[in-house]
Amino acid sequence: MYPPTVAARTPDLPAYVMAATGDQLTFAELDAASNRLAHLLRAHGVVAGDTLVVLLPNGLAWPVAVAAGMRTGLRVTPVNWHLGPPELSALLLEAAPRAVVTTVALGATLRAALADLPEAPAVVLTVDGTAPDGRSLDLWAALREQPAHPVDDELLGARVLFSGGTTGRPKAFRQPLLGVHPLDAPARHPALAERLGIGAGIRFLSPAPSYHAAPFTFQLMTLAAGGTVVCMESFDPERALRALVDHEVTHSQWVPTMLSRLLAVPGRDEIPRAPSHRVAVTSGAPCPVRLKDAVNDWWGDILHEYYGASEGYGHTYVSPAESRARPGTVGRPLGEARVVVVDDAGDPLPPGEVGRVTFAQPGTGELRGMGDLGRLDDDGFLHLTGRSTFMIISGGVNIHPEEIEETLLDDPEVADVAVFGLPHPDLGEQVVAVVELEDGHTADATTADRLAEHCRAHLARFKTPRVFEFVPRLPRLPTGKLDKTALRSTYASRATTPTPIPTEESR
Structure with missing residues (x-):
């Protein structure tokens, strides 16, 4: 810019x-x-x-x-x-x-x-x-x-x-x-800008905090092209829908949680549609198929998806038409980096086999991963199937459970703790803490409230667990390592979810 x-x-x-x-x-x-x-x-x-x-x-x-x-x-x-x-x-x-x-x-x-x-x-x-x-x-x-x-x-x-x-x-x-x-600066994401039609005169709605990677990137792209950034002070779904109209927005960028909240706006069909709005982009977290289809049904097949590492290892892109034809794909690579799905030994896997998603770097061929699991189809489209790490993506924000666990372990009543993400219909994932208390302490809602306050005193509010569960003992392997995979699977298989502790909505 x-x-x-x-x-x-x-x-x-x-x-x-x-x-x-x-x-x-x-x-x-x-x-x-x-x-x-x-x-x-x-x-x-x-x-x-x-x-x-x-x-x-x-x-x-x-x-x-x-x-x-x-x-x-x-x-x-x-x-x-x-x-x-x-x-x-x-x-x-x-x-x-x-x-x-x-x-x-x-x-x-x-x-x-x-x-x-x-x-x-x-x-x-x-x-x-x-x-x-x-x-x-x-x-x-x-x-x-x-x-x-x-x-x-x-x-x-x-x-x-x-x-x-x-x-x-x-x-x-x-x-x-x-x-x-x-x-003499090189163009920023030229292939993506071309696919999305980012050029002079566009009006780009940026509803998310500007410090996040995607809003920062798209704002720079828009300004460099001679377009106008329309920035929301903070995200509110109804105000966002009205901003599309009031500011004659042509382009916008969202995380899936925002799209979910747009769909849930009471009386949204009574809010005028923005005839100028021709391109929407979802990024920050994989967008569920049903959510993407619902938005495209509403807005008319204008929702594009952009997936990749904030660090710039590589990216993929999928158009609205490709999303319809191949449900669940996050697209094919943009730019020079190639997508390579590898096994635990780092060896490439053939199409259809699930493994760790990496991007082969131009020139060196070095493989850099993102912690996601996925597979490539016969035409090179990437389909994500899960994550190989315990990083949580909640509302499009990356949350690392280790620092939450360390914070909870600083509390004298906590003997052991495991933090992970579980599916949430709005946020994508919610932060869950499974806690083993020291002997003599009561596992109840009052303790959960106090631990939540302890987290809020030491961490950003969006990292505070929305759900606390108490167990007599946490499962550990013979090596002493916490068996978090089994623990998360147990809770993910439950038919019901405990009532969450309220957390700050804004990110």
Whole structure:
């Protein structure tokens, strides 16, 4: 994304619009504001190769911060702003930011998280005023003092995304800094952009938190093409349906949970359809066949699916017509990476055989997996059958059970615990904790409520188990390893599900 490219052609075209308020930035305004922020960062010693952490809810400051970093050679690192201090601290230790853009309300969480860092950021900018303790700068006020022309040594920046790895601890995936001017940047996902018709003049609805990989990617693609991003402040299904109409949206991107909630909106057939809406994309988690068919029946076969690793190992794509013809497929690979299904020894399997899904990297042929199980059909379409890991995908968000287990084991009443995901009609999967208590403690709803509160005090709310089950003893193998596979199978086979403990809906 390089705003002056579009600003030179259509300076007054809206680049970014907030769906509820209508507040917006034109491409000319985005160009000027990101230049001013680039100068401000340089004035504080932030140089190419440094890390800029964006700890923000959805808002107009988001594209300004991202554009500033992407035109000055910074490692732009979006962060989930729902994280608590311990989780955020671990992430910041890995990121080592030289600059942070955040809000006043998140100041206390950020300060607590920064306390463990060996070196504080050079500057913390808040988008809604100055923190009461004076430890941050008011972003918009500070920008007024900076020039609106580009810095002298513009360089293309790169994204940094975090995954939990196999342990649930934050692991940064850093896209390479190419050392080129932004004008020389390679196209972002050109094959996907062509399939979806992402080009100048589109209006893209982004209903999810912008720090997630897919919204971040699609926003960058849209802005680079000269389209307008219509960003929801937070997801609400009825408001999303109305935004499609009110903002004459042409393209949109959803996770399956959002689509499920759109279908469940009371009186949805009374809400006018958006005649402009011609392309919808689902990604973030595999979309169930019945859900995809229901959306296509409603919207008219416009739902495309995009599957792949946030780290960029490889991706697949399936069109609405292909989804109808081959129910359950997530498509064929896009780009140069090939899909290879392998057995436990890492050897390729023939079509029809279920194994671990990997992507063979261009040039090296190195196989990189995603923890999913699947099979290829005779025409190379990938069908997913499950996951080989215990990572939970709930509402399109990756949740690693290990850190939840560690948090629960810190409670003095918990002797042993297993956390895993079970199917949920809305979220895709819900977080379940099966707990073995220390002797003398009562397994009841009061204990479950207290353990849930313990989790909320140490973890982001969306990681808190929705269901607690208590057992006398958890099953362990002769090696001492927890037999989580058998445990999950036992609970998955139950006809009924315990009543969930309410958790925060927004992600």
